[in-house]
Amino acid sequence: MKKPYREESRRWFTQAKDEFQDADDLRKRGRFYLALFHFQQATEKALKAFLYLGVKSVEVLFTHSIGDLLEMATELDPGFAEVARAKKLDQYYIATRYPNGLPGGVPSRYFDDPKEAEEAMNLAKRVIELVEGKVEEISKGER
Numbered sequence: 001m002k003k004p005y006r007e008e009s010r011r012w013f014t015q016a017k018d019e020f021q022d023a024d025d026l027r028k029r030g031r032f033y034l035a036l037f038h039f040q041q042a043t044e045k046a047l048k049a050f051l052y053l054g055v056k057s058v059e060v061l062f063t064h065s066i067g068d069l070l071e072m073a074t075e076l077d078p079g080f081a082e083v084a085r086a087k088k089l090d091q092y093y094i095a096t097r098y099p100n101g102l103p104g105g106v107p108s109r110y111f112d113d114p115k116e117a118e119e120a121m122n123l124a125k126r127v128i129e130l131v132e133g134k135v136e137e138i139s140k141g142e143r
Contacts, residue, residue, distance in 0.1 A: 005052045006139075013049035013135060016042045020128055027121055033111035036092040039124040040066065043089050046124075046131040047073055053138050066090050083130055086123040 023038030047069035051060040054076040063069060067087035073080040095101040095110075102110050111117075 009049045009052040009135065012045050012052060013131065016045035016049060016128060016131075019045060020124055023124070024121055027114075027117045030114070032113065032117045033096045033107040035117045036089075036111055036120050037096040039117075039120040040089040040092040040096075043086055043124045043127045044069060046128045050131045050134055051076070053135065064093055077134060079134070080130065083123070083127045086127045089120060089123055092120065 019038050020042035023035045023042055026032075026038060027035035043066050044064055047066065048060050050073055051069065055072065060069070060072065065087075066089050070080055070084060070087055074084075096107050099106050101107070
């Protein structure tokens with residue numbers, strides 16, 4: 001049985017918030033390559049939570065690109081243009097996990113910049129906070 005879109009949205013957003021917290025814990029421990037990947041993942045899942053409510057289609061699951069998801073979200077709500085810079089997180093989807101994503105490098109050694117991880121954290125946080133506010137607005141309108 002398919003779950004209603006509101007319930008699916010809630011499940012995806014809960015995972016996004018949990019994953020953000022885990023990513024931040026990894027960042028604080030200096031595990032930057034993992035933190036960067038999970039900030040990307042948290043952002044992706046938060047955007048999908050929003051899109052579930054607006055698009056009402058599983059097609060939002062067909063991409064992992066934050067750039068693409070932001071484009072879809074902005075079409076539904078122009079307010080998402082204010083977090084457009086979060087598309088930078090797409091660079092962490094492959095390169096932070098696979099050595100062949102970094103020719104000659106090893107992700108766990110290559111990603112060693114605490115400022116880079118802090119920037120990724122801030123980008124993810126802005127998207128998650130925006131989605132949280134938008135989901136609350138939508139939920140109030142459905143009552």
